[in-house]
Amino acid sequence: MQKFKTLKVGEEGHLSDLKRGQRCVVLNFHNDNNALRRRLLDMGITKGVIIEIKKIAPLGDPIDISLRGYELCLRKEDMYGIDIRVVE
Amino acid sequence: MIVGLYGNQNSGKTTLFNELTGSNQKVGNWPGVTIEKKEGRIKGSDIEIVDLPGIYSLSPYTLEEEVSRKFLFEEKVDVILNIIDSTSIERSLYLSTQLLETGIDTVIALNMVDILESHGINIDIDKLSDALGVTIIKISAKNGTNIDNLISTIKEGNYKKNSNLKIYPNDVEKLINEISSSFNESIDNKRFASVKIIEHDRAFQILNNEILESRSQDIEKKYDMDGEQLIASLRYQFIESILKDSVKRTKRENTITDKLDKILLNKYLAIPIFIVIMGLVYLLTVGVVGRYTVDLIDSLFNGSSSIKGLGPLLEELILNAGGSPISASLVSRGIIAGVGAVCNFIPQIIVLFTLLAILETSGYMSRISFFLDRVFHKFGLSGKSLVPFIVGSGCSVPAIMSCRTIEDKDERHLSILLTPFIPCNAKLPIIVLFSSFFFGSSSWLVSFSLYLIAFLIILLSGYILKKLFYKGHESTFVAELPEYKLPSFKYVFKDVYDKTLAFIKRAGTIIFIFSVIIWFLSSFTWRFEYVDGENILIENSILASIGNAFSWFFYFILGGNNSWAASVSAIQGLVAKEQVISSMSVIAKVSDNEAIFNSQIFSFFTPITAYAYMVFNIFSAPCIGAISTMRKEFGNYKDMFKAVLFQTLLAWVLGSLIGLVQLLISI
Numbered sequence: 001m002q003k004f005k006t007l008k009v010g011e012e013g014h015l016s017d018l019k020r021g022q023r024c025v026v027l028n029f030h031n032d033n034n035a036l037r038r039r040l041l042d043m044g045i046t047k048g049v050i051i052e053i054k055k056i057a058p059l060g061d062p063i064d065i066s067l068r069g070y071e072l073c074l075r076k077e078d079m080y081g082i083d084i085r086v087v088e
Numbered sequence: 089m090i091v092g093l094y095g096n097q098n099s100g101k102t103t104l105f106n107e108l109t110g111s112n113q114k115v116g117n118w119p120g121v122t123i124e125k126k127e128g129r130i131k132g133s134d135i136e137i138v139d140l141p142g143i144y145s146l147s148p149y150t151l152e153e154e155v156s157r158k159f160l161f162e163e164k165v166d167v168i169l170n171i172i173d174s175t176s177i178e179r180s181l182y183l184s185t186q187l188l189e190t191g192i193d194t195v196i197a198l199n200m201v202d203i204l205e206s207h208g209i210n211i212d213i214d215k216l217s218d219a220l221g222v223t224i225i226k227i228s229a230k231n232g233t234n235i236d237n238l239i240s241t242i243k244e245g246n247y248k249k250n251s252n253l254k255i256y257p258n259d260v261e262k263l264i265n266e267i268s269s270s271f272n273e274s275i276d277n278k279r280f281a282s283v284k285i286i287e288h289d290r291a292f293q294i295l296n297n298e299i300l301e302s303r304s305q306d307i308e309k310k311y312d313m314d315g316e317q318l319i320a321s322l323r324y325q326f327i328e329s330i331l332k333d334s335v336k337r338t339k340r341e342n343t344i345t346d347k348l349d350k351i352l353l354n355k356y357l358a359i360p361i362f363i364v365i366m367g368l369v370y371l372l373t374v375g376v377v378g379r380y381t382v383d384l385i386d387s388l389f390n391g392s393s394s395i396k397g398l399g400p401l402l403e404e405l406i407l408n409a410g411g412s413p414i415s416a417s418l419v420s421r422g423i424i425a426g427v428g429a430v431c432n433f434i435p436q437i438i439v440l441f442t443l444l445a446i447l448e449t450s451g452y453m454s455r456i457s458f459f460l461d462r463v464f465h466k467f468g469l470s471g472k473s474l475v476p477f478i479v480g481s482g483c484s485v486p487a488i489m490s491c492r493t494i495e496d497k498d499e500r501h502l503s504i505l506l507t508p509f510i511p512c513n514a515k516l517p518i519i520v521l522f523s524s525f526f527f528g529s530s531s532w533l534v535s536f537s538l539y540l541i542a543f544l545i546i547l548l549s550g551y552i553l554k555k556l557f558y559k560g561h562e563s564t565f566v567a568e569l570p571e572y573k574l575p576s577f578k579y580v581f582k583d584v585y586d587k588t589l590a591f592i593k594r595a596g597t598i599i600f601i602f603s604v605i606i607w608f609l610s611s612f613t614w615r616f617e618y619v620d621g622e623n624i625l626i627e628n629s630i631l632a633s634i635g636n637a638f639s640w641f642f643y644f645i646l647g648g649n650n651s652w653a654a655s656v657s658a659i660q661g662l663v664a665k666e667q668v669i670s671s672m673s674v675i676a677k678v679s680d681n682e683a684i685f686n687s688q689i690f691s692f693f694t695p696i697t698a699y700a701y702m703v704f705n706i707f708s709a710p711c712i713g714a715i716s717t718m719r720k721e722f723g724n725y726k727d728m729f730k731a732v733l734f735q736t737l738l739a740w741v742l743g744s745l746i747g748l749v750q751l752l753i754s755i
Contacts (some may be wrong), residue, residue, distance in 0.1 A: 029317070037565045041320035042145035043566065044179050047313065049324070055349055055569070058358035059462035062471070064569050068175035068324075069337065070622040073458055073567045075465070 007086045015051065015065075016079040023052045024084035031081030044068040045082065089138045090512050091242060092159060094187055095171035097142035098508075098570055100199045103579075104171050105139045105230040108239065118155045124489075131348065132294060133243050137169070138642065144179070146186045151492070160190055161277060167242060168194040173228070174202055175207050179334065181220075181327045182320075188222065188253050189280045195223050195247045197238055202228040208338035215334040223247035252279060255326040260286075260318075263307055267300050271615055286315045286467050334713065343569045345451075352452070359458055365447070367536055373440040374520055374535040381435035382520065389428030399424035401613040414618060418607055421677035426603025429673035429684075430666045432516040437591055437633055437636070441584040449575040454567070467547045468554030470494050471565055473503040477546070480510035482587050484714035487512075493554045493595060496564065502553060504721050505731045506546045508710035511539060513591055514665035518705050521669055525685050526695040535592055537602060538702060545707065549738070602663055606671050610678045619678060626689070631656055645704050645743035647697040647750030653679075653689045664711050698749040704743030709736045 007022070017067045018024060026049050031037055044067055045051070054071055055064035061076045093108075095101040106113075109128030118125045140159060141152035146645065168187050172180040177198075187194055204211065217224045226242060227234045241247055254261050267285055268278035275295070282536025284292040286304050288619060311318050323714040351487055352361060383392075403420035407413065447453050453474070460470025472494045480487035487507045494500040519538055523531040590624060594721040609631035611619050613673060618624050626632060635652025642655045657671040670683075676687035684690055693701070707731045709715060 033564070033595045036566075038145075038147050038316060038320075039151055039564070041317060042147060044182065044324055046317070046321040046324050048321075055353055057459040057462060058353055058355050059459060062458060062461045062565055062567075064458070069175075071178050071569050073461075073463065073565070073569055074234055078169075078564050078566070080241040081257065 009086050009088060012083065012085045015078045015082040015084050016063075016076045017085070018084070020053050020055045020056055020084060023050060023088035024086050025050055027083040027085055029081060031078075032081065033081075036078060037081075040074075040078075040082070043072055049086070050087065089166045089636075090163060091130070091167045092163075092165040093137055093139050093169050093170050093171065093305070094156065094183065095142060096144055096173060096176075096183060097175040098568060099142065099171050099180065100229040100411040101142055101171050103141065104197065104199065104227070104235075105137070107229055107232055107235050108137060130239055133239070135243065137183070138163075144183060146183070160187075160192065165192055167247075169197060169238075169242065170194055171197045171199050173200055174204055174211060174226075175209065177209075177211065178324075178327055178331060181331075182323055184220070184222075185253075185255055185323045185326065186280075188220070188250065189251050189283055190277050191252060191279060192277075193247065193250050195225065195238075195242060197229075198224055198226045199229050201226040202231055202233065204479060208340050210336040212224070216330065217218045217248075219334065221248055221251035221253050225454050230578075251258065256322050260322065261384075263303055265559035266303065270297070270300060271295060273435055283319060287319050288315050314602070318615060318650070335720045343571070348572050349455070351731055352455055353459060354608055358455075362429070362456060362459075365452075366539070369440070369443045369447075370536040370539060371532045373436050374523070374532045376532075377435055377439045382432045382524065385432045386428065386683070389424055389431065390677075394534070399428065407740050413620075413734040414611070415677070418604070419610065421681065422603050422607025422611075422674055423600065425677040426670040427600055427605065429670045430517060430593070430599050433520060433666075434588065434592065436516060437513050438584055438588055441482060442512070442580060444481065445580040445583040446575045448478070449573070449579050451570045453571040454570055455624065455650075457567065462716060463547070464550075465565070467550035468499065468502050469506070469546075469550050470496060470499040470503070472567065473499065476503055476507045478509050480507045480512055482513050483509045484510075484512050484710050485589070488714060488717045491721060498554075501722070501727075502550055504718055505553070505734070506549055508714050508718075508735065509542050509546050509549075509707055511542060511706050512665065512710075513587070514711065515706055516593075517526050517666045517669045521684070522693075522698040522702050525699045536700070538706060541703070542706060545738070547743075549734075594664060594666075598664050599667060601676055602660065602667050603670055606660075606674045610675050621680065622664045626675070627652075629678075631675070641740070642704075644751065645697070645740070645747040646692070647694065647699045647700070647747045648696070648754065649692045651690075651692060653691075654701065658701070658708075662709060662712055662715075663706055665705065668705055692749055697747055700743045702748070703746055704739045707735060707739035707742060709739075 006019065008016050012027065014026065026045060026047055028047065029037055049067055052066045053063060054066045057063065062073045063076060063079065064071055064073045093105055095102060095532045105126060106127065108130050113126055113128040116125045128137050129135065130137050138159070140156045143153050143156050146153055146157045170184050170187055170320055171630050172184065184196060189620070198211070198213070213224050213226060223241065225234060225238050227238055235324050256264065258650055263286065264279060264282045267282035271278055271281065281292055281295060285296050285300060308314055310320060313321060351357060387397055389398050391400045399420040402424065403416040406416040406419060424738055457474040459473040460474055464471055464473055468605045475493060476487040476490045479490050484507055488504050490508065491503045492505055519535050523534040610629045612624055612630060613619070613624060613628045614633065619623050619629050632652045635656030638659060639650045639652050639655040642658065643650060648655055653672070653675045657668050660667040660671050672684045672690065675689060676682050676684045679689045680687050685693065715728065715732060719725060
């Protein structure tokens with residue numbers, strides 16, 4: 001996993017780079033775990049969807065995100081495979 | 089008629105199933121897999137309804153989804169009842185679009201409409217129903233609202249027929265038509281199969297061919313997505329477009345859940361709060377309730393200074409009626425002592441399960457698995473391992489089965505292996521009995537420490553086993569964080585009732601039978617002489633000689649004591665863990681008609697050896713029921729034997745180390 005960095009509005013990166021309260025739009029996927037990829041698609045993480053970082057677990061991982069009117073928890077390492085652009 | 093009940097996890101599916109069927113249920117397993125299958129009959133009708141596993145999609149990656157998919161096609165489902173959590177309608181409809189593709193008539197039950205308003209959501213049912221071409225009925229499974237309406241709609245066939253809804257753009261629909269027309273007549277659910285071919289679903293590749301493949305590739309190129317991604321995106325696009333017209337949302341800021349999470353998931357407070365809450369649970373269970381109830385119930389069975397007690401009463405009755413002292417002893421010192429020893433703990437079990445059920449339904453349990461995932465993941469487990477660990481405080485058998493929800497095979501394997509370390513309700517009597525006798529007012533602290541040790545041992549074993557055997561693999565964690573809600577009384581009551589009943593049933597069957605066996609073995613010698621306590625002592629009994637053969641194994645654990653009675657009792661933990669206490673109780677009664685620790689035979693126990701003995705009983709091989717469940721879930725005997733060996737060895741080492749302290753002090 002890459003080192004932690006702060007992304008500003010308009011910048012691109014991985015979903016795992018975001019801080020609490022930031023919103024982003026999903027651009028693409030890159031991971032070779034088919035089951036996980038499908039699972040994320042099924043849960044609504046498709047190209048163009050808006051995701052907000054809602055809550056971060058006390059130990060920094062996993063992370064609770066909000067999309068499509070509901071909330072979902074993911075591990076940081078699984079979020080790394082999702083490319084995004086910050087919108088807010 | 090067969091109705092299949094489909095829905096996401098946490099959509100209220102099980103609650104609705106209970107509402108629809110009442111007590112008319114049959115619980116079994118899906119063929120070949122250990123996923124629970126529930127069937128029932130809808131109240132006031134002869135309609136069969138089957139509760140399918142909670143799923144988000146009909147993809148081919150998990151067992152639950154495969155079972156749900158197969159059932160649709162192989163069992164000829166007449167109607168799909170699709171339950172939807174209206175507060176997460178967008179994601180829920182994703183499954184609906186897949187169900188509709190099967191061509192089977194579908195009725196949507198829009199659940200949790202009672203809390204829509206407080207969520208700032210307004211759903212126009214008629215518009216939504218028109219857009220989907222499906223009958224939608226608002227219900228609240230929890231409050232039982234509108235269930236009758238739902239039943240009569242299904243019964244009278246008063247719902248819209250499947251209209252083969254087109255949800256994709258024209259070019260994709262064209263491709264779907266092209267693929268379906270290439271199938272021969274015998275293929276059912278052509279539209280569903282066609283979409284699966286575009287998705288490259290492995291189960292449908294047999295229907296694929298080169299021409300179709302190249303046409304699919306054209307579409308993939310055009311949209312710049314692979315088939316799986318394309319179909320998922322298009323489904324969600326369709327849902328977005330229909331919800332735009334039928335659903336209004338007012339944005340909610342800072343809900344109660346968010347506020348609570350600010351504290352309960354706080355960086356610094358979360359773990360202290362968690363420890364305090366679990367500490368309170370055991371303080372209430374073992375400390376407060378334990379002290380008052382155990383003695384009371386014990387005196388009802390075995391008598392005390394103020395109450396005669398059932399055992400002595402029956403003994404007197406039998407002797408007065410001319411019965412032999414042997415039969416009086418069988419009843420009072422065998423059956424009543426054995427079964428009673430276990431029944432003493434019913435109040436605690438009720439309290440513990442009530443508290444755990446409240447934690448679970450309130451939504452706090454999901455938070456625990458959310459923040460513990462980071463820790464568990466490091467130790468080769470998943471945050472979801474928390475579920476079997478919590479269920480395991482009830483019984484290891486369903487707990488081991490609940491490991492199924494853990495996606496990763498290695499994490500699942502480890503969870504199965506480590507779940508029996510959690511003190512189950514049958515181990516609770518051992519813990520309560522020993523700690524309240526030897527540690528008095530701080531007994532709750534001692535019990536709590538045992539749960540903490542169990543937890544630490546689980547993490548430590550997980551870490552070591554992961555390093556040794558499960559190197560280098562990927563695992564995932566995808567879960568939902570539900571909103572906090574007030575616990576449902578109905579749910580808590582049913583949960584506690586079922587678990588307590590199971591405990592009582594065991595006391596009436598297994599424990600009953602073994603109490604008789606233990607009474608017999610401790611009341612007679614190999615030459616069939618009756619142990620009367622004067623001419624023939626219990627040390628000559630059959631049971632004593634069996635125990636003596638094993639007592640070397642427990643030498644260190646018992647602080648340098650050779651005790652046949654404690655040894656033979658511990659071994660009976662294989663039958664059922666509470667049998668340990670039951671056996672000790674029978675032996676104490678037969679030997680000098682005393683309660684366990686007032687009896688000469690167990691007088692050697694000290695606080696330290698009591699602790700060592702508890703530790704051994706908690707960590708050693710679980711009961712036969714749990715062992716056979718482990719075998720089923722591992723899928724082979726080899727892993728089961730390895731697991732049992734590991735558990736028992738670990739228990740022996742831990743117990744012996746603690747017992748050694750006593751041995752050193754005595755010297």
